[in-house]
Amino acid sequence: MPGENLTRVEAQERRALVDTSSYEVVLDLTTGPEVFRSTTTVRFTGEPGASTFIDAMTRTVHSVTLNGVELDPSTVSDGVRIQLDGLAAENVLVVDADAEYTNTGEGLHRFVDPVDGEVYLYSQFEVPDSRRVFAVFEQPDLKATFSFTITAPAAWQVVSNSPTPEPVPAHDGAATWSFAPTQRISSYITAIVAGPYDVVRSELTSSDGRTIPLGVFARKSLAEYLDADYIFEKTRQGFAYYEEKFAYPYPFEKYDQLFVPEFNAGAMENAGAVTFTETYVFRSKVTDAIKERRVVTILHELAHMWFGDLVTMKWWNDLWLNESFAEWASTIATAEATEWTEAWTTFNAMEKTWAYRQDQLPSTHPIVATINDLEDVQVNFDGITYAKGGSVLKQLAAWVGIEAFFAGVGNYFRKHEFGNTVLDDLLVELEATSGRDLREWSKLWLETAGVGTLSPEFTVDADGAFTAFAVRQTVPADYDTLRPHRLAIGLYRLQDGKLVRTQRVELDVDGALTEVPELVGETQPDLVLLNDDDLAYAKIRLDERSLATAIGHLASIEDPLARSLVWGAAWDATRDAESSASDYVELVLGNIATETESTTLRTTLGQLGLAARNYVAPERRLATISRVGDALWTLAQEAEAGSDAQFQFVKFFAALASTPEHGEHLRALRDGSAALPGLEIDTDLRWELLEGLVLLGLADGSDIDAALAEDNTANGAQAAARARATIPTVEGKRAAFDSVVEHDDQPNAIVRNVGLGFGHVIDPAVLQPLVEPYFAALTSVWESRSYKIAEYIVEGLYPAALASTELRDRTRAWLEANADVPALRRMLVEALAGVERALAAQARDAA
Structure with a gap:
């Protein structure tokens, strides 16, 4: 891997010498299971007499021809780069090579379906992996048009960025698809997907009157589970929302969404050919949290068609411009254009929890990160780039005004369409539409790292009224920037068994201490909630009375976003060792039964597991885990039949089971000798129950083999790898370790699941x-x-x-x-x- 790096300096030097015009890429996918033939013709301008290189990760280079002169492959190619000397003002380069399929989810991934033996291919090129498929100047600011010509078995579907043409018969049952050139795009958003995929087609009418063909694809063995009509519905809602808000019609010719096997991420925004993890094809019941996450992901990738694909960052230090914007846009679109109206509650529970955790690591970095090379950007697909950036954009939109924000973004798209930009290009447009100077805001929020903490400070008189009230802002010593916040303070009182907000004050907080004179004279409520409505990016703390109220009455807060904020405040205090993990366990077990928001439930139960296993004192760890398991089983029994809560309680019970009694419940559920009303023990849940039994030493390798024989699918193989790595013996853990460290033939999805099982211990x-x-x-x-x-x-x-x-x-x-x-x-x-x-x-x- 180290030899495959590319530095920012190298990219800048190459960009100064070269400008790309077009790529013609010819691929033959009928040459066997290990390699495919790749012939690339690149047209580009250059500085006469200069030298540079093109990226090409190959097994064999057959020939290299630059401006009609054949170069010796053994001299100019090292399998990663091809050296190009003596450039002309106008250049034509032809590289003919064998490239390798991968099983790592990088480059052109090859998968064989264990159900029917069919072969499926898909590309994943972000960050630097189009070079695994064709010769390319692999950096985002060298845009070009791309024309793909692909030979593959005639029975396959073949998809790329341009509309799929009619194939022409080739040799031995193969056919050739010649795709029209794309618009000028970056290499990392080009795409090739090929195989006997099942497809459902539809169309929509764009705001400029064009008909946009739509396609939804999945493997044949998963096609029965594909809910294409729902996916089309969310896609249409997203198209309508974005085209109206951006005042810019969809920029490409068609929109395919392809659910592909063994995918490393949630999805990838290839222009007009978005790939998704096929875990979003639901063959078994999933939580409402996952259903909502799929909608947000669909709209996230659709937002990228404008922000990232139409207009692309110049270098990877502005990756956040792509990801943060898509994160923010997909959340507001989900909340305003779909039935998932509580998307901002989900954002708080999941995204901001991720951001706060990432922002407190020693590796935290400004939203605009320093990216020196490709390895830097690989590790920056993180909670800063996505979730903190999305949170800050939400704050910015509120500060400049949502209409001004959308207007500025629309102007940005029109001014820079099919080009590359830096941060300043966006700020210029937002300043023009809002009339605000954003330079200081950018310096404080985008160019510094760390998260601050906001706490209430007040005094009360003998009658219980505030005589003074202020908001204290503290920041870590290493990241001591005091930032301005727009936030609300909510006062909540117990009324008829409910915690109800009786007053709300919105204000600007700046500096170490901000007085709030509006609250002086008000009677101290049962709960003071800073950052009510989640306008600001900051951790919050509860005063002593509010914390006691939360522990006793959190479930009675009617507003789900307010509940999520209190859950988050309690968790932050636990992570920061200001509150005890045992108290957090009590808070969760006492209030989780009535939580209605699926993502809040899922996030909180995950944190409960971490607190019980890692954060409580070691001498009480086993007793705490046992108690949590007991409580989760009781919660599952008492939950509404068939509800999302019941389902989640069972899933987390299986993951946290720790006693023989827990094992009896798992076995009874799995073999059908006991049942919970409304709970179906489907294929994926059966695997989770089995993993719980393995964790307890009540099932072993033979049980895993039997389960895999019943579910001989890709999903089954991954679940089996995870369960096998869960075997709670030194020998079992060593076998799991060796299976991926000593052997390099396992595909990415298996390696990932081995890691998940390896760390699953009592x-x-x-x-x-x-x-x-x-x-x-x-x-x-x-x-x-x-x-x-x-x-x-x-x-x-x-x-x-x-x-x-x-x-x-x-x-x-x-x-x-x-x-x-x-x-x-x-x-x-x-x-x-x-x-x-x-x-x-x-x-x-x-x-």
Whole structure:
């Protein structure tokens, strides 16, 4: 992997010499299971006499021809780059090579369906992987048109960015598809998807009167579960919303959405050919949280057609411009254009929790990040780039006014269509429509790191009225920027068994202390909620009385966003070791039964598991986990039959089961000897129940083999890998470790699931013997694997569950001895921060 890097300086130097015009890419996908033939013709201008390079990750280069002169492949190509000397003012380069299929989800991924033996291909090129398929100047500011000609089995569907043409018969049952040139786009959003996909087609009418063909694709063995009509409905709602708000019609000719196997991300915004993880094809019941997340993802990728694809960042330091904007836009579109009207509550529960956690890691960075090379950007697809940026854009839209914000964005699209931009280009347009100077705002919010904390400070008189009220802003010593916030303060009082907001004050908070004279004379309520309505990006704290009210009456807050804010405040205080993990467990178990928002429920139950397993004092860990399991089983029994809450309580019960009694319940549910009203034990839930039994030592490899025989699918293989890695013995953990560290043939989805099972433990001591092998393997894994596989191994096999001083010290020692691998170090720095936070929380809980 290190030899595949590209630095920002190299990209800038190349851009100064070269400007690309067009690519003609000819691919033959009928040459066997390992390689495909790739012939690329690139037309570009150059500085006469200069030298540069083009990216091409190949197995074999057959020929390289520059301006009619054949170059010796053995001299100019090293399998990653091809050196180009003596450029002319106008250049034509032809590279003929064999490229390799991958099973890592990078480049052109090849998958064989275990159900029917059919082969499916799809591309994933962000950040630097179109070079795995064709010769390319792999950087976002060298845009060009792309013409793909693809030969593949005649029975296949073949999809790219342009509308799919009629195929022409080729050799031996194959056919050739010759796609028309695209508009000028960046290489990382080009796409190739090929295989016997099942497709459902429809269309819509764009705001400029064009008919836009639509397609939804999935593997044949999953097609029965594809709810294409619903996906089309959300797509139409998104089109209408964005075209109106942006005042710019959809910029491409068609819109295909393809659900593909073993995908590393949620989705990818290839222009006109968006790929999604096929976990969004629901073969079993899923939570409402996942249903909503799919809608947000659909609208996130659609937003990218404008922000990212039509207008693209010049270099990856402005990646946030793409991702933060899509995060914000998809949330407001979901809330305003679909039935998921509480999308901002979901955003608070999930996205902002992610952002706050990421922003408190030693690896935090400004939203506008320093990106020196490709390895830097690979690790920056994080909670800052997505969730913090989206939160800050929400704040900016509120500050400049939503109409001015949309108007500025529309002007930005029209001015820079099919071009590349930097942050200043967007700020110029927003300043013009809003009349506000955004330079200081940008400096404070986009160019500095860290998250502040807002706390109420007040005094009350003998009658219980406020005699003074202020908001205190504190910031960490390492990131000491005091930022301005627009926020609301809500006063909540208990009335007829409900916590009801009786007053709301909205104000600007700036500096270390902001007085709130409007509240002087008001009677102290039962709950004071800073940042009510979630306008600001900041952690909040509850005063002592408010915290006591929350613990006793959180469930009685009627507004789901207010509940989510209180849940978040309690969790932040626990993570920061200001409140005990045991108190957090009590808060959750006492109030979660009536939570109605699925994502809030899912997020909070996940945090409950982390608190019980990592944050409570070690001497009470097993008792706490047991109690949590007991409570989750009771909650599942008492929940409404068939409800989302019942379903989630069962899923988390299976994940947190820890006693023989818990195992009896899991076995009874799985074999049908007991049942919960309205709960169907479908295929995926059966796997989760089995994993719980494996965790307890009540099922083993033979049970996993039997389950896989019943569900011999890609999903089944992944669930089996996860369950097998959960086997709670040193031998079982070692086998899981060796299966991905000692062997490099496993596909990405299997490697990821091995990591998930490896860390699933009741007694973390079982991981202790793997600590030294883990650290011994890091360098070789990093040097020999692709980025995504290395990431899954480094993060998935880190024995975080140990959360011990020994693991802390060993991690520190590795970091001290390995200063020259920045991206790998960042993963270990973040892992170490998790251990240090757990140790602080354990100490607080013990106290």
